[in-house]
Amino acid sequence: MATKSAASERAESFLETSGQFRLGALVTESSHPRSKGLSQSARASVADGLAILFDIDRDVVAAYEAWSRSPQPGRVAAAVLNSLRRGGRVFFTGCGATGRLSIQLDAIWRAFWQQYNGVGGERAAETWEDRTRSVMAGGDYALIKSVEGFEDLVSFGRKQIADLGVGPDDVVLAITEGGETSFVIGTAWQGLEAGARVFFVYNNPDEVLRAHVRRSRDVIDEPRIEKINLTTGPMAITGSTRMQATSIELAAMLTILEMVLRSLLGDESLAARGVAGAGAVPAEMREGLEAVQTALASHSLRSALAALVEAEEATYRSGARMSYLAGALGIDVLTDTTERSPTFCTPSFKKWDDERAADSWSFLFTPVAATADAWPALLRRSPQTIEWSDEDLERLLDPDTARRQSHVLREIGHSELMRFRIGLDGLASRPVRHGDGMTLVSSAADLHLVEPASATFAALMAGARAAGADTAMVAVGSAAEVERLQASAACRVADRVVALAVPGTRFLLDPLARVGVKMLLNALSTCTMVRLGRVLGNRMIWVVPSNLKLIDRSTRYIVDLAGVSYEQACHALFEVIEYVEPRRRAGQAYPAPVGVATMRLRHGINLEEAEARLLQELG
Incomplete structure (x- = not known):
């Protein structure tokens, strides 16, 4: 035999x-029926391919419209607010795209308080900054590279959130695009058993999940877990939930955090900033998202972005590399660039001293000199990596699986994360060469980095251009902020510019810019990969x-x-x-x-x- x-x-x-x-x-x-011919359309006309992608983003706006008019945003925000006032914490849990989202939400919250100078000053910031937690399957290392074995195990989700001490005063927002991720479901059950208030956030109809996925049905049928269903429909790229599913989850979670933040600051502080109360947030977001989607779908933006797609495509076809620069939007850019690897089978981010690995097609550099400082600056906290022992694994897994997983654990610790040199020190091992590309993604918070000509990003862009690289700038902000960015020294040495003006509202967490730049970067990377033959149809x-x-x-x-x-x-x-x-x-x-x-x-x-x-x- x-x-x-x-x-x-x-x-x-x-x-x-x-x-x-x-x-x-x-x-x-x-x-998705509207994207069945995406690869053919994008090969014929990049702008037409982008039009398809942005048209499907309208599904996000429509689903958000319905959700935001329901009582749920106010109810969830009230639960989070009550938890924080009792001394509790908010846990965002996720895996893959939603894991990166959990890290992003944590960083956005912390960034606000680290820059806070309002009523209560440092004391208020110290009280509230460290009250959010991200629980990403595989830890912060998975922000860069997917970690084998974590997504499929309920026990790993339970352990990761238990290790952070989730308890009865806390709130858990367990976020899973499909509603079926075992790791995220594990965090929900562990939170519930610990006495926390648990919300399950997902993007498929209840009746479909209940009929086909038992682990999802168990959560949906549990009355102590409140469900936040954000179904938008099929993804623009079949199964690619990093796109519309995660976009609406970002919009919804930032709505809740914005409402909580306005309630914490109080009327006096809000009045000084010219900001309305918490109850106004859903309507402001509805109006703003409509404007963002209209701007993205406009002929002028699509034409500018199409030129950037074609330039990046040409860079990869020639065997050259892309370097992205980002400051305030660093985690947004990192998320999109690292998600390209599992989605489109491109080489993942390369550790600076790994001589065997293929060169990463794209990489991110932040404006911080040393990588050891760049990671905390990006995350707005110290990195949280998985440091489990073999004994921990043996308690969770059968012996054979534990042995295999032990090899994975040795590759995802703190020292391994530091080998991804995202600080300026990383440029020594990945210099910009003739034929490469460099794209700067900037917001108003980066003005000191793009002007004058000696500023960090302005100098890097000028150096890249002098070396024979193609340079581009993506400017995101209000119309006035975008105008200032376009007048900067960095922009003057950009071969092409994409400007996304979002409504100049007085949001505290800048949610419209975050959702807008996500949709823009998703379209950029997706359309580029479509042009490179990595997508067939949709x-x-x-x-x-x-x-x-x-x-x-x-x-x-x-x-x-x-x-x-x-x-x-x-x-x-x-x-x-x-x-x-x-x-x-x-x-x-x-x-x-x-x-x-x-x-x-x-x-x-x-x-x-x-x-x-x-x-x-x-x-």
């Missing part, structure tokens, strides 16, 4: 045990199958593209996963597993031939 290969055994194990991770029935996993065929949900999604893609059964597609996928695994673990470039499996099944060829055929067809 022939011995089964490791790939065959892994495929059969998945098919036997992963029924609850077959998620094709979920709305977030379905194809399917991200280069997705990295790094967890059970993505293995299922990849398998379904192969079924559609190769016309085979789910079982055949799954076996073919695991063969390719095994084939590319050495390159993936070394951080080297490797082909799309979905694409290679599809070529192998379509043409009856071996893996090496399938890889060559895929690259040939993609040009």
Whole structure:
């Protein structure tokens, strides 16, 4: 009897045990009818491709409109406010895109208090700044690179939030785009058992989740957990919940935080700032989001952004690299650039001293000299990495899984995070070269970095241009702020400029700029990857199958593209996963597993031939 290969055994194990991770029935996993021809449209006209993406962002505005008119924003804000006044904390939990969102929300809250100079002064800031927590599956390391084994385990979610001491005075906002992420569900159950007030935030209809995903049904049917359903519909890129699902979650969570903040500051402080009370926030956000979406969809912005897409595409096609600069919007830019790797199978951020790994296509540099200081400046707190022991793993997992996961843990600690040199010291190991690209993403808070010519970002942009790099600037803010940014020394050395003017309202946390720049960057990176052949129709065929949900999604893609059964597609996928695994673990470039499996099944060829055929067809 022939011995089964490791790939065959892994495929059969998945098919036997992963029924609850077959998620094709979920709305977030379905194809959006308005983007079915995205790859063809974007290849013919970048501006037309962008129009499709921004048109689907209207689904976010429509869903927010309905949610914001309900009693729920006020009810959730009141629960958070009561918790804080009792001395409690607010936990944002998530995985993947929502994990990065949890870190972003924590940083936005802390940034406000670190710069606060209003009523109560330093005492008020000290009281409120350290009252939020982010719980990202895999810790802060996962902000840069997805961490294997965390998303699929309820026990890991339980442990991570328990390690932070969640208790009865706290609020937990458990955020999962699809409503089915095991890690996030684990944080919700742990919070509930600890006596915290728990809210479950998700983007699929209750009836669909209840019918198809038991772990989701258990949460939805638990009366002590309040549900915040933010369903917008299918994603612009099938299954890519980093887009519309996370956009509306960002808008909704910032609405709640803005309401809480205005209540904490009180009438005297708000009057001094010319800011309305907490109750005005949902209506202000509704009006503002409509204006942001209109600005993004405008011909002028799409034309400017299309030029940036074409420039970035040309950079990658020539084998050159992109460097992004960001200050106040650093975490926003980092989120989009790091999400490109699992979504489109591009090389992930490279550690400065890793000689084996492929060069990252893009990288972020912040205006802080040393990386050891740049990370706390970006996060607005000390980094929080996972430092579990082997004994911890043995208490949570079976022996074989614990041994495998132990290797993962050694790669995601604090010292490993510091090897991603996002400070200015990182430029020594990744200098800007002729043919590279440099894009600065700036807001009004960065004016001191872009003017005068000797300012940090202005000097870096001028140096990049002198080295023969293509330079660009994205300016975000009110019309007056954008005008000042466009008049800066940094802008004068930019080959192209994209200006996004958001309504000049008096928000305290600048939510419109954060949602607007997210949508803009999502469209930039997505359209660039579409142009590079990483999307077929509206399917991200280069997705990295790094967890059970993505293995299922990849398998379904192969079924559609190769016309085979789910079982055949799954076996073919695991063969390719095994084939590319050495390159993936070394951080080297490797082909799309979905694409290679599809070529192998379509043409009856071996893996090496399938890889060559895929690259040939993609040009």
